[in-house]
Amino acid sequence: MTDINILRVKKWRMTGIFVVIIGLLYGSSVLTKFNLVEGIASIPGTFAWMVANLIPSAESLENLPRVLESLWETIILSVLVTTTAAIFALLFALMGAKTTQVNHTFGFIVRFIASVFRNIPVVAWALVLVISFGHNVITGYFALFFSTFGILVRMFIETIDETSSDGVEALTSTGASYFQMVFRGVIPDTLPQMLSWVFYMIETNIRSATLVGILTGTGIGFLFDMYYKRMDYGMLGLITIAIIIIVMAIEFSSNYVRRAIS
Incomplete structure (x- = not known):
């Protein structure tokens, strides 16, 4: 042709x-x-309404400490969920990645489990878990954990297979054991990229935790839902601005850390 x-x-x-x-x-x-x-x-009219109604008033700013307290609870939950999910995801990724898997069948099972956890939306997890655990922080934790675990396993597997293949082959050819290959070849090569994904999931989980909090009655999501039902647009604007500032601050911090370790 x-x-x-x-x-x-x-x-x-x-x-x-x-x-x-x-x-x-x-x-x-x-x-x-x-x-x-x-x-x-309708876009110009929508923005005009937002400017007119979502600007925090002086009365709304008096509730800023309460907003920051709920937002801090959401941040702590997001960091805790992401770090614990990352530990389990790394273990599963080592067993599921083609570069480091011990058994092909077991590797397939790991990837299948991660796919199931990843493809169930965090909202669906929250709705199902509310039936079992009720409206509390535990429900929000597990809803975010299962979704985060599935996503990180997939990202870690791709990172291991793309980044560390040459180093693994070199160590294997010298007679290195499996654990030597993992801790001297895989982890050092993939750690910067894995940390990038961890920081990304922290940012994502802060946003997701807001929605989960509406369903579970916890954190900043509960506060947002309460003022939404009251039609208190000034407080809704304050909460939204606070979430945006925190997410942007975490993004800038994660970018700095990624540059420092890369």
């Missing part, structure tokens, strides 16, 4: 994909009765 024919095939393929996407967008808008033009036209 000549280069001209290859380019022609790619052009028609991209055209076909574009037509399919347009068709899906149109079909979705018809089924949901969504008008894109009206939606775009």
